[in-house]
Amino acid sequence: MSYRAALMIPVYNHPHYLAALVEYLSQFALPIVLVNDGSNAETSQILRDLAAQYRDVVLVEHAQNMGKGQAVMTGLRRAAELGCSHALQLDADGQHHWQDVAKFLAVSEQHPEAMVIGQPIFDESVPKKRLYGRYASHIWVWINSLSLEIHDSMCGFRVYPLAATLAIMDQVELPARMGFDSEILVRLSWVGVHFENVATPVIYPEQGISHFRLWEDNWELTKMHSRLFAGMLCRLPRLLPQRLKGRD
Structure with missing residues (x-):
């Protein structure tokens, strides 16, 4: 399949930046897949208005909130149904630097077999607890993948190669919430x-809305990393020679 990307945004009650984001993305003349993950009436109406206003917008709606991971999986499958080979994901909360979309797409097109992931450059707005938590998760990802190739496992600015990603989604039950971002990278x-x-x-903008549940999601992430660690140990006889060979 020739290279063709879609732009995909999971949305759950993030009304503040949607219109500006879609307007910016419309310049690329690519499908814009918006996944409404059971948002409130205000956000849902904005999404429906955008779908009516822009011909490139494809709106998919969950009847109820199913979690960010499930919203991303829904968006990836819809992008594949549209005939796309890749899907660039952006979060809807205003954290990401939209001007880098072209750079991400260029890198992905140059390396179509690769997973392109954002490596965040944080400013002073980042909450320290969130920053420390990210590093703890990264360490687990490095252990479970037996590799340092994944510099940041939680950034929602990324480009998925759809064939490889959907193959994993079809084989394994992946986390419906925050754990998806990290687990899919380890499995890839x-x-x-x-x-x-x-x-x-x-950045962490003033009007940014976080849906991270401190205790529940950290517990889910702990269980996910433990499960992946067991999976890594099972694959160790195959993975270790591959990793050692890659250092030669």
Whole structure:
């Protein structure tokens, strides 16, 4: 399949930046898949208005909130149904540097077999607790993938190679919430997908809305990393020679 990308945004009650984001993305003349993950009436109406206003917008709606991971999976499948080979994901909360979309797409087109992931450059707005939590998760990802190739496992600014990603989604039950971002990267690493890391500014805007549940989601992430660790140990006889060979 020739290279063709879609732009995909999971949305759950993030009304403040949607119109400006879609207006910016419309310049690329690519499908814009908006996934309404059971948002409130205000956000849902904005999404429906955008779908009516822009011909490139494809709106998919969940009847109820199913979690960010499930929203991303829904968006990836819709992008594949549209005949796309890749899907660039952006979050809807205003954290990401939209001006880097062209850079991410260029890197992905140059390396179509790779998973392109954002490597955040944080400013002073980042909450320290969130920053420390990210590093703890990264360490687990490095252990579970037996690789340092994934520089940041939680950034929602990324480009998925759809064939490899959907193959995993069809084989494994992946987390419906926050754990999806990290687990899909580890599993892509296990099947030999290469990663391209792209440095990009990330902020925590004043009107940003976080749906991270401190205790519940950290517990879910702990269980996910434990499960992946067991999976890594099972794959160790195959993975370790591959990793050692890659250092030669």
